[in-house]
Amino acid sequence: MDISLLVGVLLAFGSVVSMVILEGGRIESLLLPAPMVLVFGATIAVGFASGKLRDTLRAFGSIPRAIVGRTRPPQQIIEQLVGIADKARREGLLSLEDDAAKTDDPFLKNALQNIADGTDSEELRELLESELHTQIADMKLSAKFFKTLGGYAPTIGIVGTVVSLTHVLENLSEPETLGHSIAAAFVATLWGxxxxxxxxxxxxxxxxRLAQLEEENLNLILEGVLAIQNGIQSRLLGERLSAMVPAHMLSKTESKTTAKPDADARSKQD
Structure with a gap:
């Protein structure tokens, strides 16, 4: 689990709370139900109105994924593909049907099954690229939804402030309440x-960002399985895939782990 989202949000809200306390204010003065209901309720409502029902449901359904932030390490994918390449060279492409049945990754499962079924490499590339684009577009749609909410919220906060100030102007005959009323009016802008x-x-x-990382992982799988279909050596495959990944995302043992299967295969052939 990647805790950066939770830590960042908590620190951000903590900074606001610290500022209020250091200035001698009261947190309760910011926790006013009316402006909070308006800002959060109206923001979600206009976000809902800007798309389709399933877009909203899928976006909020993706929140647990955003909190967990789990993505498969590229090194693990490379090692798995290197192992599959080594097996394919020793036992033939038809043996990849067993690997397809064992893997939990739907994208890799589909790719390996098509290789075992004898699908043409060009057709397989087109199929996998279409599946990749569809999957990533769905993830990016959820990201776009929340960015849309981020664009609406400040303006809705201003709307709440204008509404509150209208009530303030209606009660100018009570000057002793003006300060509190004006301060409360700006809480809506704050929450926006x-x-x-x-x-x-x-x-x-x-x-x-998670969609970007997933896209990079799927591209690794795509290029890896196509190379396996073409009979690439496992060591060369490991080097090619490692070159597609930034160095900081690979461990120092990467070259050793990717080279080992091919060395084992050569020893067996000897």
């Missing part, structure tokens, strides 16, 4: 800005 920059936009950016 806070919800956008502390919640909606970070959620959108987080999901966008």
């Amino acid at each position: 800005l806070v919800s956008a920059n502390f919640l909606w936009l970070p959620l959108g950016d987080r999901l966008g």
Whole structure:
């Protein structure tokens, strides 16, 4: 689990709370139900109105994924593909049907099954690229939804402030309440800005980053399985796939682990 989202959001809200306390204010003065209901309720409502029902449901359904932030390490994918390449060279492409049945990755399962079935390499590339684009587009749609909420929230906060100030102007005959009423009116703007920059936009950016990482992993699998279909050596496959990944995302043992299967295969052939 990657805790950066939770830690970042908590620190952001903690900074606001610290500022209020250091200035001698009261947290309760910011926790006013009316502006919070308006900002959060109206923001979600207009976000709902800007798309389709399933878009909203899928976006909020992706929140646990954003919180967990789990992505498969590229090194693990490379090692798995190197092992599959070694097996394919020793036992033939038909043996990959067993690997397809064992893997939990739907994308890899589909790719290996098509190789075992004898699908042409060009047709397989087109199929996998279409599946990849569809899967990533669905993830990016959720990210876009929360970024849309982040754009609406500050303006809705201003709407709440204008509404509250209208009530203030209606009660100018009671000057002793003006200070409190004006301060309460600006709470709506505050929550509009806070919800956008502390919640909606970070959620959108987080999901966008996860979509990017997933796309990179799927591209690794795509290029790996096509190379396996063409009979590439496992050592060369490991080097080719490692070159597609930034160095900081690979451990120092990568070259050793990717080279070992091929060495074993050569020893058996000798």
